Amino acid sequence: EAGVAQSPRYKIIEKRQSVAFWCNPISGHATLYWYQQILGQGPKLLIQFQNNGVVDDSQLPKDRFSAERLKGVDSTLKIQPAKLEDSAVYLCASSFGSPPGETQYFGPGTRLLVL
Amino acid sequence: AQSVSQHNHHVILSEAASLELGCNYSYGGTVNLFWYVQYPGQHLQLLLKYFSGDPLVKGIKGFEAEFIKSKFSFNLRKPSVQWSDTAEYFCAVNEETSGSRLTFGEGTQLTVNP
Numbered sequence: 265e266a267g268v269a270q271s272p273r274y275k276i277i278e279k280r281q282s283v284a285f286w287c288n289p290i291s292g293h294a295t296l297y298w299y300q301q302i303l304g305q306g307p308k309l310l311i312q313f314q315n316n317g318v319v320d321d322s323q324l325p326k327d328r329f330s331a332e333r334l335k336g337v338d339s340t341l342k343i344q345p346a347k348l349e350d351s352a353v354y355l356c357a358s359s360f361g362s363p364p365g366e367t368q369y370f371g372p373g374t375r376l377l378v379l
Numbered sequence: 380a381q382s383v384s385q386h387n388h389h390v391i392l393s394e395a396a397s398l399e400l401g402c403n404y405s406y407g408g409t410v411n412l413f414w415y416v417q418y419p420g421q422h423l424q425l426l427l428k429y430f431s432g433d434p435l436v437k438g439i440k441g442f443e444a445e446f447i448k449s450k451f452s453f454n455l456r457k458p459s460v461q462w463s464d465t466a467e468y469f470c471a472v473n474e475e476t477s478g479s480r481l482t483f484g485e486g487t488q489l490t491v492n493p
Contacts (some may be wrong), residue, residue: 267422297480306469306483307423320480355423359419362479365411365430370423 266290268371270356273353282344285374289337297368298341299333299342299355307355310312313339314362346378381406383472385484392460393492400455400487402470404486409475413452415483418466426468429453440464462493 265306269288277283282322299307310329312320316336324331328347333339343350353375356369386401414426426458427438434446444455453470470484 282481301460306485307481308483309480310478311389314477319478357423359479364409364473364475364478365428366479367413367425368453368479368481369425370415372422 268356268358268369270371270374272353272374273372274375275375276379277346278379279347279348282342283346283376284340284342284371285354285356285376287341287356287371289339289356292317293358293360293369294336295359295362295366296333296339296358297359298339299357301353301373310341312362319362328345328373343376346376348378351376351378381474381482383443383470385468385470385481385487387487388485389490391492395459396464396491397466398455398457398489399469400468400470400489402453402455402484404451404453404470404472404482405410406451406472407473408461410435411473412444412446413471413473414438414442414453415469415471416466416467423468423469432436460491462491463470465489465491473478477482 275333296313298310301307313333331341353373356371357371359366359368384403412429415423416426429436429446437443467486469486473483
């Protein structure tokens, strides 16, 4: 079974530029998550989708971050404009559904460096 | 707000030593508990999880964890570590009232010397 795919794997940009990350979840998984993992910290949930609807975006900095999952399959996370503190690994995960206790499967992540 | 604390940020052991990594959480309601592992150059993967039932959970590669509700803890153990266990270990908590949302701890980097 193919895992969660993410691209690009690495990105270096200057502050105030924009950047986009792409994620393709495991086939058949209705729930998709974007996490931000800053160096030395655990992943922090940014946004959760159920099919193409947003379930939880309470920790998404909406003034600069946006995400979409238009057809309920793959998803894009965008940062515009980027700040130095956005340097982190951006992880995408998916799960079959979203009941309590559901296992999430993670992709390899996109490592972003903002200069 | 929910928080998860992992006591040790970096643990160094020799092969065959026993391992215990601490994890404590702050939520007082019903929880589901996870340990994820990230081997060098690989993605996060599930090691084991507690969903209900027996508080002693066995996972892959000889790992186990015990849920002690009264102590709000879910410590990870392995009786004899191997060099291949070198990785970063993350504890995560899911509150029953928040769907499948996970709150992660800071992680513990385990280095096993041959």
